[in-house]
Amino acid sequence: MTATTLIATRKSPLALKQTAMVRACLAEKLPEQRFENLELNTKVDERLNWSLEKRGGIGLFTKELEEALIERRAELAIHSAKDMPTVLPEGLSIAGYLSRARVNDVLVHRKDSPNPKIIASSSPRRRIQVSLLYPDTKWTTIRGNVGSRLRKIADGECEASLLAAAGLDRLDITAFDGLEFIELSVEQVVPAPGQAAIAVQCRSEDLAKYKDLFCIETKLAVTLEKTFLKRLGSGCQIPVGAYYKEGAFQIYHPKVGHQTFNITLMAIDQIEHEIDIVMEQLRII
Known part of the structure; x- marks a missing residue:
C-alpha cells in the first residue's frame, strides 16, 4: 500500500494553486509516493481586520503550517517564499523552491x-x-x-x-x-526577497529526501536575497527590496535608494561572503 504524504497549505485559491504546482512536481519526481493536502486556517486569513503592518508581518502566514510540521501532522508545508521569516523554527528546513515566476x-x-x-x-x-x-x-x-x-x-x-x-x-x-x-519594472519597484518563489518546507530530519528535487537557480537567488534581509535584521514589513538574476543583485533600501551589484553566484556556500561585500559597500548597519 502506498503511503500518503500530507502537505500543509492555507485555504486561499492562490495557496491551493501553489500547492497543486508542488504536488505535480513531486508526483513526477517521486511517482511511488501519494500526496494529499492538509488544508489549514490561519489567524491572519480569518481576521481580515488585522493590520499586517502593525503586527509586523513576520511569520503571520506561515505559523500554523509550521506547527503542523513540528507536530508531525504534515510532512511538507507550502509557502510563498516572501512570507517566510529569515530565521526558521528549530527543526525545520527549506527543502527547495519551484522555478521562479514573474517577480514584478x-x-x-x-x-x-x-x-x-x-x-x-x-x-x-x-x-x-x-x-x-x-x-x-x-x-x-x-x-x-x-x-x-x-x-x-x-x-x-x-x-x-x-x-x-x-x-x-x-x-x-x-x-x-x-x-x-x-x-512595474524591477528597476521601478524592487521585489521583496523571495517574491514569486514557492517554498517547500520540511522537518530537518527529512531534508535529504527532498533537497535535490527542486530548482537550484531559484534556491541560490532566494537564499542570497533572504540572507541580505537577515543581515539587516529585517522582516517583510521593513521597506527593503532584493532581487537576484543572472549576475545582477538589485536592492532597495530607504537609506541608499536603488542599487545594483554584480555577483556571479555559483554555490550556496558563497553567499555569506558576497553579502559581506554588499554590506561593506552599503554601510547601512
Missing part, C-alpha cells in the same frame, strides 16, 4: 482613475517605492484574497492597489471588469 509588482487601478491618488497596500516596501512614482499618493489598506481585492478596487474602496504578478499569473487573471493592470 502590478499596479491595478480603476479605468476611471488612470492617475490614482488613493492606493491600497499594507507593504512598506511597496508604499515607499511607488511613492517615488506617484508622489501625491494617499495610502490605505484592503485585505482579502486576490479575487476579493480586485472586487474591492472595482467597487471603489480605493482607486488602485498593488498585487504580485506571480499570483495573478498562477490564478490565470489577465483582466478584470473596470480595472487596468500595469506591470
Whole structure:
C-alpha cells in the first residue's frame, strides 16, 4: 500500500494553486509516493481586520503550517517564499523552491482613475517605492484574497492597489471588469526577497529526501536575497527590496535608494561572503 504524504497549505485559491504546482512536481519526481493536502486556517486569513503592518508581518502566514510540521501532522508545508521569516523554527528546513515566476509588482487601478491618488497596500516596501512614482499618493489598506481585492478596487474602496504578478499569473487573471493592470519594472519597484518563489518546507530530519528535487537557480537567488534581509535584521514589513538574476543583485533600501551589484553566484556556500561585500559597500548597519 502506498503511503500518503500530507502537505500543509492555507485555504486561499492562490495557496491551493501553489500547492497543486508542488504536488505535480513531486508526483513526477517521486511517482511511488501519494500526496494529499492538509488544508489549514490561519489567524491572519480569518481576521481580515488585522493590520499586517502593525503586527509586523513576520511569520503571520506561515505559523500554523509550521506547527503542523513540528507536530508531525504534515510532512511538507507550502509557502510563498516572501512570507517566510529569515530565521526558521528549530527543526525545520527549506527543502527547495519551484522555478521562479514573474517577480514584478502590478499596479491595478480603476479605468476611471488612470492617475490614482488613493492606493491600497499594507507593504512598506511597496508604499515607499511607488511613492517615488506617484508622489501625491494617499495610502490605505484592503485585505482579502486576490479575487476579493480586485472586487474591492472595482467597487471603489480605493482607486488602485498593488498585487504580485506571480499570483495573478498562477490564478490565470489577465483582466478584470473596470480595472487596468500595469506591470512595474524591477528597476521601478524592487521585489521583496523571495517574491514569486514557492517554498517547500520540511522537518530537518527529512531534508535529504527532498533537497535535490527542486530548482537550484531559484534556491541560490532566494537564499542570497533572504540572507541580505537577515543581515539587516529585517522582516517583510521593513521597506527593503532584493532581487537576484543572472549576475545582477538589485536592492532597495530607504537609506541608499536603488542599487545594483554584480555577483556571479555559483554555490550556496558563497553567499555569506558576497553579502559581506554588499554590506561593506552599503554601510547601512
